[in-house]
Amino acid sequence: EAGVAQSPRYKIIEKRQSVAFWCNPISGHATLYWYQQILGQGPKLLIQFQNNGVVDDSQLPKDRFSAERLKGVDSTLKIQPAKLEDSAVYLCASSLVGEQYFGPGTRLTVT
Amino acid sequence: AQSVTQLDSQVPVFEEAPVELRCNYSSSVSVYLFWYVQYPNQGLQLLLKYLSGSTLVKGINGFEAEFNKSQTSFHLRKPSVHISDTAEYFCAVRGQAGTALIFGKGTTLSVSS
Numbered sequence: 367e368a369g370v371a372q373s374p375r376y377k378i379i380e381k382r383q384s385v386a387f388w389c390n391p392i393s394g395h396a397t398l399y400w401y402q403q404i405l406g407q408g409p410k411l412l413i414q415f416q417n418n419g420v421v422d423d424s425q426l427p428k429d430r431f432s433a434e435r436l437k438g439v440d441s442t443l444k445i446q447p448a449k450l451e452d453s454a455v456y457l458c459a460s461s462l463v464g465e466q467y468f469g470p471g472t473r474l475t476v477t
Numbered sequence: 478a479q480s481v482t483q484l485d486s487q488v489p490v491f492e493e494a495p496v497e498l499r500c501n502y503s504s505s506v507s508v509y510l511f512w513y514v515q516y517p518n519q520g521l522q523l524l525l526k527y528l529s530g531s532t533l534v535k536g537i538n539g540f541e542a543e544f545n546k547s548q549t550s551f552h553l554r555k556p557s558v559h560i561s562d563t564a565e566y567f568c569a570v571r572g573q574a575g576t577a578l579i580f581g582k583g584t585t586l587s588v589s590s
Contacts, residue, residue, distance in 0.1 A: 370520070399577055401577075406582070406583075407583070408481075408569075408582050408583050409521070411579075457521065459521075461575070463575070466578060468513075468520040468522075470518075470519055470520045
């Protein structure tokens with residue numbers, strides 16, 4: 367079965383620009399997660415969806431970050447405007463029950 | 478609230494030597510514990526998990542971990558490491574199914590010949 371797909375794999379932008387990341391979860395997985403992994407740290411949850419509804423977005427910086435999961439399948443994560451401290455790897459994961467499966471991540475560099 | 482502490486940020490070891498990566502957790506509710514491995518420029522891959530039952534859990538690539546409730550630990554072990562085990566290892570905890578994982582800061586395992 368195909369894994370979690372993410373694109374792009376790498377992105378370099380200047381501060382104050384906007385950027386969007388895309389995630390396609392494993393088919394049939396109702397739960398989708400976006401994690402932020404800053405260099406030297408473990409991943410931290412940004413937002414969790416159950417189908418197309420938000421379960422937890424308590425750690426999402428809502429003044430600049432937004433995410434959506436239309437039709438309960440694909441998801442996009444947007445940052446606008448980006449700051450230097452947003453440089454990180456953005457990981458998408460999906461799960462059916464229990465185990466989470468991770469995509470390869472998008473490495474964002476903000477200059 | 479739940480939290481995870483990985484006690485070693487870096488662990489250098491020679492090939493074929495045993496290794497232990499230490500993880501302690503805190504939680505006020507029942508927890509489920511995981512170890513993930515991350516190779517350079519790749520996503521996270523599940524090594525093993527403890528959900529219930531036997532406290533000794535065996536995973537992929539010859540790794541195993543022991544859940545110790547009294548010491549709130551979930552240390553990862555391998556009796557003989559290979560060069561290919563060089564990677565970043567993350568311990569994680571979550572509550573009930575469907576909730577997000579809470580990760581430690583990671584341990585870099587460096588295996589040299």
